[in-house]
Amino acid sequence: MKKNIIIGQSGGPTAVINGSLYGVVAEGVKQTESVGQVLGMINGIEGFLQGRYMDIGALDATNELELVRTTPGAYLGSCRYKLPEDLADPVYPELFRKFEEKGIGYFFYIGGNDSMDTVSKLSRYAAGIGSDIRFIGVPKTIDNDLVETDHTPGYGSAAKYVATTVREIATDATVYDNKQSVTIVEIMGRHAGWLTAASMLARKFEGDNPVLIYLPEVAFDQDAFVEKVKEALKTTPNLVVCISEGINDGKGTFICEYASDVGTDTFGHKMLTGSGKYLENLVKDRIGVKVRSVELNVCQRCSCAHLSRVDLDEAVNAGIYAVQVALGGETGKMITFIRNKSVPYELSYGTADVNIICNKEKPVPDEWIISEGSDISGKFIDYARPLTQGYVELPTKNGIPLFAYRK
């Protein structure tokens, strides 16, 4: 008997999360023997609980689905909604009643750790009540911090964005190269430094900017940092330093939290400052050179400017593979990437138990962090570079990229 597919997106968007959506929808509508409709939850499980969904399979007959493939952000809308730990909570029978109502046989959820937690809970509840709905997680996160997979869709494009943008900022920083300056670039990553590490791909030659790179995996020593900056300025008058937003003292305090004496704004709220801003002030105070900080901000995760073809193709394939393994009988799994080799780059797709993935984080390996925590080993290049390769031609209208959106 034919069953319907339902798919949702959850957590922060990436440049290729819609690639995986495209993959699930395109493969779902092809499986005409087993699959009826392909439905999409609007704003993830939270919106679905409110009765919000759409017939996304119907897009297959239009140009819209092809446009979805290259549109950054989450086409279906996202949510940050955690299902209750207690599987006896009434939300579970409510959800499964809705699944039944809609004839759902296959549930796909594209997201990071928290989204895999949703897949884990739903598949465990299903097992408990003997439901045969299959639950599959499709990974996505620019943080690249999911365990059991070589890397995650979204990381390659974000890494390429960071590498290119840091190279641009370094080029900009050196136009006044007759005067010393320090530029601090703050990159996303609260607990894992994968994305900040990608800034090393910006170097045009050995010793080039960014000369110093700091990840949250290693305790950040402010005095040692100041000494490293002084030393680096001797050979690189326009110094670029890249830091993760999550750099910390190794004892549980983020560096940005050191800015404790910061005042209140005009309206009486406590001012918040990032780690980059804090270090900008530290360098100004302790070294006295011209210094600025740049926060890469949301563009790291939402820009289509530097889509990696490898990343986009893998995101699409993860969606296609998810449908195939669900139809093959798997449930309670996340799609994983298995790297066969780096040169030439070769990838296989697999699955892993979603219960051992959710709520865990994969740090950058210790042995890849060198120079007392101020640089990254060349081994990282072999790992990351293949993920950033290839150009994606974007559809444009009136000269700027054209995006799909729900009307």
Added chain:
Amino acid sequence: MKKNIIIGQSGGPTAVINGSLYGVVAEGVKQTESVGQVLGMINGIEGFLQGRYMDIGALDATNELELVRTTPGAYLGSCRYKLPEDLADPVYPELFRKFEEKGIGYFFYIGGNDSMDTVSKLSRYAAGIGSDIRFIGVPKTIDNDLVETDHTPGYGSAAKYVATTVREIATDATVYDNKQSVTIVEIMGRHAGWLTAASMLARKFEGDNPVLIYLPEVAFDQDAFVEKVKEALKTTPNLVVCISEGINDGKGTFICEYASDVGTDTFGHKMLTGSGKYLENLVKDRIGVKVRSVELNVCQRCSCAHLSRVDLDEAVNAGIYAVQVALGGETGKMITFIRNKSVPYELSYGTADVNIICNKEKPVPDEWIISEGSDISGKFIDYARPLTQGYVELPTKNGIPLFAYRK
């Protein structure tokens, strides 16, 4: 008798300032009957005074010059150096002695208002002493605020960057579209709102984000702003507002200066906050919705991600034309762009007296600013869109754009 060319870059970099450098060098080395060497000042007139220059014409024989064409930033390095107002200052004879020493017959300076001031002073001094060195300014500024020219090289690519990035940010902002939010995007432009106005090109349909756009040309009323935001949230739950960094109260005070009660940082320095951050706090205080601010920062001027082919070609042509008019006998001029028509877009090149250009600023015309200063007229689209057209394929290495740099 053959004379040498000297060329310099000055002021803030843009994505295509090296396109004009390429144009001058490529045309200069072609003019073998009149031109000997093509020299480049390192760090503009300031570096030249310190004896720093290079034989940039020699790059013509290598692939490097072609790479310079698409590299953002200022290949020769830049400066922010103002020549003395008093033409009797000893720096003038010193400079002209150096010009003579190097056999200079043609001087080109690529820059904005301040750089045109340099061209003005040098050409006036030359007239005073009867020197036959010819001085020509080549315009460049993302601010698009030079008078006597339809637009300036650098603006088209920056406008395209802003339009695309604001569309991406709007896409990112709407993934949680079941909850209200305000995103404030702060765009460069201290006195002229041309670049902020370009954010309107991000709209996918009438009424789309960015719903509100504020330029420095119009006095900014904080109460009226809060009312506009409240009103706009009714139809656009995830509101994007674009503002120029230079929005002000019309009485000489920048909005960011209203954040006067802001405290000091950990090191005792007064915290500085931008207009975006100030308005973020204002919205939080007065409306209470989720709000964030994004500062586009240096990437607006240094990113090669959204190079406009039209802009790059015009930058190159401005350089070529500068050499031709100098050889033709003109001096004390800036290259200007004359738009013959917008549809189809057609441009001519001309010259204007540099003395009437320097130290002046061209604002966005009053009649293009509508809705009590919170929106831009559609006429702006006809003006700006042609300047953002066309894609430039960048040379890459290891998957990311390859840039030229002085070794």
